[in-house]
Amino acid sequence: MQQPIDGVLEAPYVMEYTYRRSLGPVMSAFFTALRDGRLLGARTASGKLVVPPLEWDPETGAAIAGLEPVAEEGVVTAATWVAAPEARHLLQEPFAYALIQLDGASTAMLHAVACASLEACPVGTRVKLVWSESRTGSLRDIRCFEPVK
Amino acid sequence: MSEATKPVVKDVTTMAAPVSLKFRARAGKDLSRFLRGMKERRIVGRVCPSCNYVYVPPRGACPTCGCPMGDERVLPETGTITTFCIVNIPFEGQKLKPPYVCASVLLDGADVALFHLVGGCDVNDVRMGMRVRAEWVDEADAELSLETIRYFVPTGEPDRPLAQIREHI
Ligand SMILES: [Zn+2]
Numbered sequence: 001m002q003q004p005i006d007g008v009l010e011a012p013y014v015m016e017y018t019y020r021r022s023l024g025p026v027m028s029a030f031f032t033a034l035r036d037g038r039l040l041g042a043r044t045a046s047g048k049l050v051v052p053p054l055e056w057d058p059e060t061g062a063a064i065a066g067l068e069p070v071a072e073e074g075v076v077t078a079a080t081w082v083a084a085p086e087a088r089h090l091l092q093e094p095f096a097y098a099l100i101q102l103d104g105a106s107t108a109m110l111h112a113v114a115c116a117s118l119e120a121c122p123v124g125t126r127v128k129l130v131w132s133e134s135r136t137g138s139l140r141d142i143r144c145f146e147p148v149k
Numbered sequence: 150m151s152e153a154t155k156p157v158v159k160d161v162t163t164m165a166a167p168v169s170l171k172f173r174a175r176a177g178k179d180l181s182r183f184l185r186g187m188k189e190r191r192i193v194g195r196v197c198p199s200c201n202y203v204y205v206p207p208r209g210a211c212p213t214c215g216c217p218m219g220d221e222r223v224l225p226e227t228g229t230i231t232t233f234c235i236v237n238i239p240f241e242g243q244k245l246k247p248p249y250v251c252a253s254v255l256l257d258g259a260d261v262a263l264f265h266l267v268g269g270c271d272v273n274d275v276r277m278g279m280r281v282r283a284e285w286v287d288e289a290d291a292e293l294s295l296e297t298i299r300y301f302v303p304t305g306e307p308d309r310p311l312a313q314i315r316e317h318i
Pocket residue numbers: 197198199200201202211212213214215
């Protein structure tokens with residue numbers, strides 16, 4: 001606890017809820033595959049490939065037809081720059097948060113792109129997935145994406 | 150590796166989804182004085198000049214009258230349990246091993262109860278009206294914290310009749 005000059009005490013105060021949620025059959029398969037180094041998307045009845053997968057077709061509400069592997073390369077459809085990453089961020093160096101549409105996917109997923117500046121990651125940039133060395137079954141199993149040289 | 154010794158790799162069926170809010174809290178002038186009292190192992194309250202209620206911890210203004218509070222008052226370390234609960238359920242971040250007792254303790258001379266722990270007896274012996282006394286940590290371990298009172302322990306005196314504490318529950 002600090003004692004500032006005005007005599008009023010100050011201290012850090014952290015409010016935390018340590019939730020753990022169950023994943024259900026679709027997300028369980030997705031995260032298990034991530035842990036094993038494979039990325040899955042959800043194929044809907046109309047033929048779209050939703051990445052990351054949803055449990056239900058966002059257009060019809062019907063159950064998805066199944067899960068299937070997705071390419072590890074894609075294209076940036078939007079990006080913003082994180083100049084001062086915090087401890088909770090995926091990367092500790094400045095990086096771009098980007099929407100990435102993987103080849104064959106109908107939707108874009110949000111993830112980090114490791115690059116020198118936002119100028120190095122314009123819309124249309126081709127990027128590829130970099131796996132984390134130790135994987136536990138979380139979205140952090142994808143360490144980041146990086147531009148394809 | 151034989152079938153029998155092969156490690157079983159299970160599916161991922163849950164994910165950690167913590168919610169964390171990081172604040173920097175300022176205690177305010179009155180609570181700061183109270184906490185400094187704790188470090189000296191003294192319990193500091195404050196009296197309302199209008200209704201004469203003694204608040205502990207002290208406040209800047211009386212919640213009933215709305216007026217600024219008056220004199221500071223050092224309270225004794227003895228009091229009476231008004232209400233209590235037995236905590237039987239473990240949870241993350243818990244400091245004591247269940248079962249243990251949380252209680253509202255009405256210090257002698259105070260008009261509002263202080264929320265704290267009760268120790269030094271079987272949880273099933275705790276009751277409304279029970280007389281207790283603060284058990285302090287050692288002087289060297291005293292901090293700017295309510296935890297400088299380790300817990301309240303029974304004094305062994307006869308219980309106070311509920312009629313005498315009803316107003317303060
Ligand atoms: Zn008052």
